[in-house]
Amino acid sequence: MLLYIHIPYCDSKCHYCSFNSFTDRSQSKVEYIKALQRQLHKELETLKPYSITSLFIGGGTPSTIEPSLYEPIFKLLNGYMQEDCEITIEANPNSASLDWLKGVKGLGMNRISFGVQSFNSAKLKSLNRSHTPQNAYKALEDAHKVGFENISLDIIYNVLGDTKALLKKDIDEAFRLPINHISAYELTIEEHTPFEKTPHMRVENLEMVYFVRNEIIQRGFNQYEVSNYGLYQSRHNLGYWQLQEYIGVGAGAVGFRANQRLYPHSNLDAYIAHPLYQSIEVLKDEDILLEKIFLGLRSKVGIAKKLLTPSMQTKADFLVEAKKLLFQNDTYYNINYLLSDEIALYLM
Ligand SMILES: C[S@@+](CC[C@H](N)C(=O)[O-])C[C@H]1O[C@@H](n2cnc3c(N)ncnc32)[C@H](O)[C@@H]1O
Ligand code: SF4
Structure with a gap:
């Protein structure tokens, strides 16, 4: 069984992003983690011991939550995760400090995925990212220093202003860092985001898609999905693509079990008040x-x-x-x- 835990907090909102996350609700974190525990406890009652093969803590920005707040979640999971469980946490370069990285490594996380998007300052600004290229170099080096062996980073391309030279530089910089996985996403314009009003920020350029793919493959990573490459291939990702069952815990998470999609509340207050609620969508064959x-x-x-x-x-x-x-x-x-x-x- 795959388990996904959603952390709906961010330091700032990127112009392209429609993920369920809030920038002005950090005072609710303790209550939120308590609600997560209630939902998780109920979900775990349906599982056999040691049946979780992969845990992914995503967001939002999981590095906005201090490691000690994750501790009770790991206590609950004790006895449910397989010994070699893949445990991934997403992180943003500005909030993944050395102490935070040490803390989450100490809790047993064995894979980390950084939202880098680019190493170009002007591009990061145009995406409204809250980190600098220097933050990204430091966070990735620090992750390696504290012992993470499986490190991934995300980049975004086909953004207005992208050139082959800029993207080649981004890929060069990425490969200078201790990573064994890259996700390279074409920008998509999502509803209810600032970029919805400036759709020209996305550039249609198929040649660039092949360019990015070839640059990454030439450096030795294998493509195992349209946007994902690695020497290590994420068990959690592969599980989704095999349409394995998964549990989704948290505000705006999605679960998939017995041909049903399960949706907890995405509104933060509603989730905190009713973490056991899920609306159900039955999928046809x-x-x-x-x-x-x-x-x-x-x-x-x-x-x-x-x-x-x-x-x-x-x-x-x-x-x-x-x-x-x-x-x-x-x-x-x-x-x-x-x-x-x-x-x-x-x-x-
Ligand atoms: C769930 S987000 C969270 C990661 C983390 N909060 C961060 O941004 O650093 C995972 C990744 O999805 C990608 N993403 C999100 N919205 C996108 C969009 N509209 N177009 C392309 N990629 C997007 C970004 O690369 C991002 O790093
Ligand atoms: S891309 Fe990541 S940091 Fe930016 S708003 Fe979305 S979840 Fe938050």
């Missing part, structure tokens, strides 16, 4: 199949042949002949993840 096709084609997971209808299998076999898909171990694998949407539409 067709929805699940569609999701498996999209996720499988976007990643190295692929699509098991037995999932497809006979007419889909005929089309998939044609794509194997045309060398667009690879067929191995009764599974169709995508050769070029960047074509996944087109291939999915053709199959359906």
Whole structure:
């Protein structure tokens, strides 16, 4: 079982971001963690001992919460996490101090993912990031110093002003740091964000997508999903793309169990008052199949042949002949993840 815990606090709001997070509610952190514990306790009652294979603490900004506040959560999880559980925490370079990093490492976290986005000061400003390139170098070096072996960073590209030289420099800088994973996302314009009013901030440039991919692969990382590369491939990410079941704890988290999506309150006060509430969306078999096709084609997971209808299998076999898909171990694998949407539409 995968477990996701959501931390809905940020120091400032990035212009592109629609994640559920608040910049003016830090006085509610203690109450929020208590509410998290109540929901987690209830969810754990449904699990067998040692059945959690991966825990991901994401946000928002988990590095806005001091390590001691995470302690009771780890106490609750005692006996539920497998011995080799992947435990990832997201962090922002401005708040991941050496002490914070030591603290979360001491609690047992074994993977850390930094939202770096770029090493270019002007680009960071245009995204309204609250850190400098120097903060990022220091935080990543410090994470290595305190003993994190699995370190990832996120970058964003196809932003107005991006050039090949700028992105090559970003990738060069990233590879100078002790990382074994990169997520490289094309900017998307989300509703109810400042960038919704300036949609030209996103640039449509397919050549740049291939450029970024090739620059990362040339430096030795394997692409295992359309935006994800690494020497180490995250078990949590792969679990999502295999559509494994997951528990989602926290305001605005999402769970997926027994073909249902489960949504706790996303409003902070409502969640703190009623952490056990979840609205339920029942997924139809067709929805699940569609999701498996999209996720499988976007990643190295692929699509098991037995999932497809006979007419889909005929089309998939044609794509194997045309060398667009690879067929191995009764599974169709995508050769070029960047074509996944087109291939999915053709199959359906
Ligand atoms: C859940 S966010 C949280 C990470 C962390 N708070 C941070 O920003 O440093 C994870 C990543 O999603 C990416 N992201 C969020 N919104 C995006 C958007 N509109 N377009 C592209 N990438 C986005 C960013 O790279 C970000 O680091
Ligand atoms: S990108 Fe990260 S830091 Fe920025 S607002 Fe979103 S969650 Fe917060």
